[in-house]
Amino acid sequence: MMIVVLKPKSSDEDISKVVHLAKNFGFDVNLSKGSEKTIVGIIGNDVYERRESFEALNCVEKIITVLKPFKLVSREFHPQDTVVDVGGVKIGGGNFEFFAGPCAVESKGQMEMEANFLSRLGVKFLRGGAFKPRTSPYSFQGLGLEGLKIMRKVADKYNMKVISEMMSVEDFGIFEDYVDIVQVGARNMQNFRLLERLGSSTKPIFLKRGFMSTIEEWLLAAEYLFHHGNRRVILCERGIRTFEKYTRNTLDISAVALVKRISHLPVVVDVSHSAGRRDLIHSLSKVAVAVGADGEMVEVHPNPEEALSDGQQSLNFNEFKSTYESSVKLHEMMREFAWI
Numbered sequence: 171m172m173i174v175v176l177k178p179k180s181s182d183e184d185i186s187k188v189v190h191l192a193k194n195f196g197f198d199v200n201l202s203k204g205s206e207k208t209i210v211g212i213i214g215n216d217v218y219e220r221r222e223s224f225e226a227l228n229c230v231e232k233i234i235t236v237l238k239p240f241k242l243v244s245r246e247f248h249p250q251d252t253v254v255d256v257g258g259v260k261i262g263g264g265n266f267e268f269f270a271g272p273c274a275v276e277s278k279g280q281m282e283m284e285a286n287f288l289s290r291l292g293v294k295f296l297r298g299g300a301f302k303p304r305t306s307p308y309s310f311q312g313l314g315l316e317g318l319k320i321m322r323k324v325a326d327k328y329n330m331k332v333i334s335e336m337m338s339v340e341d342f343g344i345f346e347d348y349v350d351i352v353q354v355g356a357r358n359m360q361n362f363r364l365l366e367r368l369g370s371s372t373k374p375i376f377l378k379r380g381f382m383s384t385i386e387e388w389l390l391a392a393e394y395l396f397h398h399g400n401r402r403v404i405l406c407e408r409g410i411r412t413f414e415k416y417t418r419n420t421l422d423i424s425a426v427a428l429v430k431r432i433s434h435l436p437v438v439v440d441v442s443h444s445a446g447r448r449d450l451i452h453s454l455s456k457v458a459v460a461v462g463a464d465g466e467m468v469e470v471h472p473n474p475e476e477a478l479s480d481g482q483q484s485l486n487f488n489e490f491k492s493t494y495e496s497s498v499k500l501h502e503m504m505r506e507f508a509w510i
């Protein structure tokens with residue numbers, strides 16, 4: 171159902187244009203003609219796909235849609251929580267997983283230290299960028315394929331899974347070979363060719379919210395993946411750009427609560443890119459658990475002061491340990507009280 175509102179004082183000819191267009195598409199029409207305004211209710215399957223044809227008519231003032239524009243990712247379509255199984259580790263459905271590691275893979279030695287430390291704590295997903303989307307072309311761009319090879323090697327050694335960001339469709343072949351979860355970064359959330367390619371694969375996808383994207387645009391990006399056949403999708407809220415300057419982005423915590431209601435997909439909170447500063451990570455981490463997120467992403471570095479990217483928001487090992495342990499404890503407590 172879609173409601174087409176005509177401009178004030180539209181002529182009978184205008185009204186019949188709208189009605190004819192609807193009938194030509196095979197839709198039913200419910201006409202309500204007032205002295206000032208006329209509205210036309212258009213009923214039928216897939217009416218939204220024809221929205222633009224109605225919008226193009228001069229006499230149309232606005233169109234009101236009644237249903238959500240996404241379907242496959244909505245909870246109405248699929249009431250149960252989706253659980254994404256990554257080699258036996260389950261994301262969603264009441265579990266809480268950490269995706270931790272450095273912003274960028276810098277060396278074999280660094281990743282060895284990371285995996286050794288994180289796996290002993292119980293973290294199962296090793297994050298690290300090999301192809302980095304840096305704002306400046308002069309910043310460290312990542313080790314590329316070499317970075318993915320390093321991650322794969324150390325992850326296998328410590329029985330961890332690899333998650334890394336893919337920026338370009340051409341790289342799919344190597345990501346298929348080396349990573350367990352493909353991350354789509356905030357800057358590429360609406361790279362539709364990338365979404366189509368990943369949608370026709372079977373790899374789990376970690377879809378970050380664009381920093382200038384609405385919740386609806388984010389869910390429509392996930393809908394692309396589903397539409398092309400891939401239902402192994404994990405959403406990640408990583409903060410949006412606002413007028414606030416004290417933080418790098420603004421963590422939209424209500425988006426997490428809301429998306430959990432309207433979609434069946436797991437939602438992870440990236441506390442590091444949301445805050446952009448180390449001193450807030452511990453607090454935001456507890457908030458992520460409390461709001462009912464399915465996990466969190468945290469940047470951790472053996473020596474943040476020497477990190478080649480995002481050192482200012484990276485935790486050292488001791489800091490991460492304390493954040494990790496309090497969040498795990500909080501999650502256990504919430505389970506005990508049946509708050510999740």
Ligand code: PEP
Binds near residue numbers: 408
């Ligand atoms: C990242 O996770 O390394 C990253 C670049 O994040 P985002 O796409 O959210 O900025």
Ligand code: MN
Binds near residue numbers: 273274469
């Ligand atoms: Mn980073």
